[in-house]
Amino acid sequence: MHELAITQSMIDIVLEQAEKAGAERVETIKLAVGDLSGYVEESVQFYFDFLVKGTLAEGATLSFTRVPARARCRNCARVFKLKEFDWSCPDCGQDSIEITAGKELFVESIEVE
């Protein structure tokens, strides 16, 4: 949730980068959203369309890359995808894990003209 504030922060980052590069318009914005981040793409798109009106990013396409939740076992160092309800290591069965991916919320890159 909080897609409104997050989308505004994302647009601020994009416009800052576009202005630094002297761009006239932003064509594409590539975002990385982790499965554990809680952000809903449809909501981001909805707020985005509203907030970019009149800016360099008006009309830009949002492209989402989902980052699956992964963890590293603290016991045997195996890295694996997290299953629902069961965050234990599939190799050694230990429960002591460290989340290594899935909480991301990044602007990866933008394409400008």
Added chain:
Amino acid sequence: MEIKVLKNILSANDEIAEGNHALLDKNNVFAVNIMASPGAGKTSLILETIRRLKGRIRIGVIEGDITSSVDAETVGKEGVPVVQINTGGGCHLDANMIRNALGNMTLKDIELLLIENVGNLVCPAEFTIGDHKKVLVSSTPEGHDKPFKYPLMFNTVDVVLLNKADLMPYLNFDPEIFSKAIKGINAKVEVFPISCTSGQGIEQWLAWLLAQMSNR
């Protein structure tokens, strides 16, 4: 033309949180972020903690609510410095709110800062504020399935206090299911059954808290 950005959208909040953490360290203040559903017992836990540690540890409190100063007034009666944050609709405390609150406190007069987050099992887990440890107050009337439904919260915290443990005989709460569910999400977390009403388990909570303070 493609421009690589690789910027974390939450970086603004995280940077302020790091600043808060550094300020607390500079003043030797140990901060605990207390999170829970509404009514689980965050304020009760804070009151019990203050009453038992008064005279031994200098405590300060930050209260977070959407509106009202009910909690700050209640805590203020215990004679400790307290600041009330009203988010005005926001469902969690963020680093900027905490930074402002810290600016309204005399940090050199405090050793332990108890931060009561907004009652919410979802969002507080997503926003760093600069604390040293995170506490979840779960409670028996909420049911034993909460770890399945809110894995991020249960995975993020350093200790789970199962409050209202004295009500278990009257509820369909299965402590074994609860314990197993938590272990599947966060193996290292300690779980203490407590009751702020009867006093059960409060000494274990305080022992854990004081150990965290001295081990920092």
